[in-house]
Amino acid sequence: MDRVFISGAIHFPMKIAILGTGSLARLYGTLFEADHPLMVGRQLGRYQLIERDNTVSWHVPRFQRWEDPAPGPWQVVLVAVKWPGMPLARQWLERWAQAGTYVVPFLNGMGQEQALIPPLTKSQLSPAITTDAAFRSDDSDHDIWRVSIKDHGTVHLTETGHANEITLKQQAASLNLAWQWHPVDYMLRLRWTKLIANSVINPLSALSGQPNGALLQLPLWRLAEPLCSEAESVAQSLGISVTGTLKWVADLAISTATNRSSMLQDVLSHQPSEIESITGYIVRQAHEAGIAVPTHQAILHLVRLL
Template sequence: MEIVVFGAGSLGSLVGGLLAGTHDVTLVGRSAHMRAIEADGLTVGGAVETTVRPRTTTDSEGLSGDVVLVTVKAGDTATAAEALSTGSFNTVCSLQNGFTEETLVAELSVPVLAGTVTYGARLREPGHVDCTGRGTVTLGPYTEDSAADDAAAAERAAAVGEAFRAADIETDVRENMAKQRWEKLAVNAAINPVTALARVENGAVCEEPLWPVARRAARETAAVARASGVDLSDDTAVEAVRTVAASTAANRSSMLQDVDAGRVTEIEAINGAVVERGAQYGVDVPTNRLLTALVNGSKPR
């Protein structure tokens, strides 16, 4: 399968690197990283060790492939969608944080898949990405309607799932991702800002004094999901947080990495999205509102 990874940072490089051992992969990313890969290949270390030689480019326009995996930061989705509209793809699959699929659907005329990834990734240096923990990719047709049925998107999701499995990536294909998207948002809303503010690895979220804060953030997210028509219980959301935090205990969340590096975080796309939709559906989310304010006001050390 011809696969384009649009936004080859840490996660994009890891997923693209794993896929490149089996498929025809093109990475789209920053110049220093792309030059290093072109010169010496992409080294994957940590829980998975391999060196692959995917194609690379820094030119985001006029791309083509069977599927494009979008792994840019949530705030860059509109720019990515505009660039991708100049190319040719059969399928677009978001592996991003937040509810970015709506932006892709509005700009692109091909089936859009929603995806979640629990692999841990850290870009060590240009040309080298570490897998800090194996996980699962879950993907399926994007829709806000839990009862919607799109045969074309389901067929594309099955094909992409098979491509991932062929590259030894544990993959779960769902008929509908509405509940999964909200569950993912609950996990991110609980883990990312708490680890970023406390400067701790993911596993610490399940311990005192952080666990009550993370638990409240997840429960509030589940309440907003239910108000929007998605059946996500508090217990399911909280257990998902506990499971992901435990399975990625040694990982440094992407938000913690962003805060430490002085980069813009995805807080508005995660907890900010809970706040925004909570207001839309009349659900009070004080923990998510506080976490959003604290991360927006934090400074790198």
């Protein structure tokens, strides 16, 4: 196996592909640059990464289009598309993932298991959530591909026991990344807590056009309480105990006060939003469990109209 040295330590490159070419894909493409990740998407040129202290670095990705052959074998695949890109990611995995491929989807919202098993098995799929914050700021006039890093956070991944989970763990540790693996039940609670936060902050900011911190001052914020309690009941019906989310969501909106949620950004740039995998997921699960979620239903309807 090839070896490279990073900060004086021996590094064994893993065969890694990243599906997606957006903000998160470019951040992870850069973090794992020593592994020469293959980035897959519609298009991607040389890009610039801008850190919080305004340090700028240039990166030349190894890039292929979705339809190009990518025989691998792949040890690790990170899925960093938005939900409308999921069908292409699924087709790519159907074609190019093997039993030895460990797959980590980073998409907000829920439904990763339903979308990717099959073609993957349960032990191949490690749904992750991240508190990294990366924003695309491509300058189309000057053809500069750019992503700004607002925060280097923590990545929480689901422990599955797959052989290449160890490969990714070792690589993340050798790169000093804050990547933490947790048991399935713990991750389900964490994912539902994040889902509930997203189901409040994202649609309310998209509907009001306001950044996160301003939401608490709006009459619309009165919907936060029923949104949280309805979603907590749905989680409960699935055997997942999540409580006290209203305070947590309010604290999160304050600590990210100046951020414009990804749904507000999608609406402003006339891109399809991820409402179907956030509020839509809660409404579908509620329907199956026979639980009434009128506030989420109303929000889903209103955001679809934007």
